[in-house]
Amino acid sequence: MSPEGKHGQDKPGAEGRDDEWSECLVAIANSGDRAAFTRLFRHFAPLIRGFALAGSRLSANLADELVQEVMIKVWQKSAAYDPARAAASTWIYTIARNSRTDLFRRLQKFDTPLAAEDVAPDSGSEEPFEQVQQRRNGQRVRELLATLPVDQAQILAKVYMEGKSHAEAAAELDLPLGTVKSRVRLALQKLQLQMAS
C-alpha cells in the first residue's frame, strides 16, 4: 500500500487513471475532500445497494447498512488507493465484496479472528509492467463481457454478484454441477482468463 501523498498528480510518469472517480479518491486522501466524497457516494452507493440486493440475500435494511459500511471504509482507506494499481471502481468493488462477506459471516454468527480483507487483501502489483498488464486485463474483460452468451453471463452474475458457490448456482438454476463449472470456465476462457500452463 502506498504511503500518504505518494500518489496523485504529483507522481511523475505514472499513467494514473485520470478518470473522475480516481481523482475523487485521491482528493479524499490528500485533503479529506467532502465534495469529492459526495460525488463518489452519489455514483457508487446505488451500485453497492444493487450488489447487496442481488440474489435477495439481504433485506433492504441490511443493504443500507452495507452501503454505509462500504462508503465509510472508502473514506477511511482512501490513502491506500493507488491509481496506478487499480481502477477506482475495482478498488471499491473489492471493499464491497469483502464487507458483504463479513456481513454474511456476522449474520451466521461466525466467531472468527479473520476479516475477509485479511484473506483477500488488496494485491495489485508494484511492478509498472505488471500494472500496465493489469489495466489492459481490466479493459479487455469489460469489453469482452458484453460478447458472452446469455447462459454464461447469467452464471457469472450468480457467482460474482450474488456470491453463490458453484454448487449453489447449480441448485438454483437446476443444472448439474458439471454444467455450471464448464459454463464458468468457458466464460472465463472468452475473457482470456486462464491458468498459466
Added chain:
Amino acid sequence: MAKHHPNLDFLTAHAAGSLPLAQAACVAAHLNYCRDCQRLVDGLQEVGAALFEQGVAEPVNERLLDTVLARLDEEPPLHFENVRPAPKAPPPILQRLMRGDFADLVWKKVTRTLSISYLRTGDPSHEFALYHIRAGGRIPLHAHRGDEITLVLQGGFSDADGDYHAGDFLFRQAGEESHAPTALQSEDCICLGVLDAPLRFTSWAHRWMNPFLHLRPG
C-alpha cells in the same frame, strides 16, 4: 516456484468471495508463493468489478448520505505503511492465525514422526491444522472421507504421485485413493491441511485410531 496450484474453480470462488473461510485462507497462503495465481486472481477480480459497475443501480435514500456524512468525523482516514514480509516467513494470513511462529504453537503428537497443531479460523465446517512431519517421517496410509486441501509451507514431502515443495497446493476429494505422504529426508516438513471430514487410516497398524478421529472445525 510452486508447481501445483488451486484449480480455476477455487480461484474464481476466491475472487468472488464465496469460498469457505478456511479454504479461502489456504488459497490466500498459496498466493503468497505464486505470482501466476495472484495475477490470475487479479484478473478474475476484474470480472467482479466489471459486473459491479454495470450492475443494477438501486436508488439510495438521500438521508443515507446525510447519515454517512455525519459519521465521517468519527471515522478519520487511516494511514498505511508499506510493509514487506520477510521472504522466508510464513504467509501473513498464517502468522495472523498462529500469533507467532511455528515453534510457538502447541503441537499434539500423533505418531513418532507426526505432530498436529489446530488453528482457529472460525469456519464452522472446516478443520484448519498444521502438520509437522519429521524429516523422512511418514503419515500413516489414509483415505479421504471428504475434501482435503494440503499446502506445503516448509520442507517437502512425496507420495506415490510425486514430490511436493513449499507453496504447492494439493486438492483431494472423497473417495480418492489412499496415500502415505513421506517427508523428504533433508528437512522437517510443515504442511497446512484443510478438511471437511476426518481422514480414515487404512493400514492395519493404525485402523484402531479411526473411531477417535473427529473433525475439529472452528
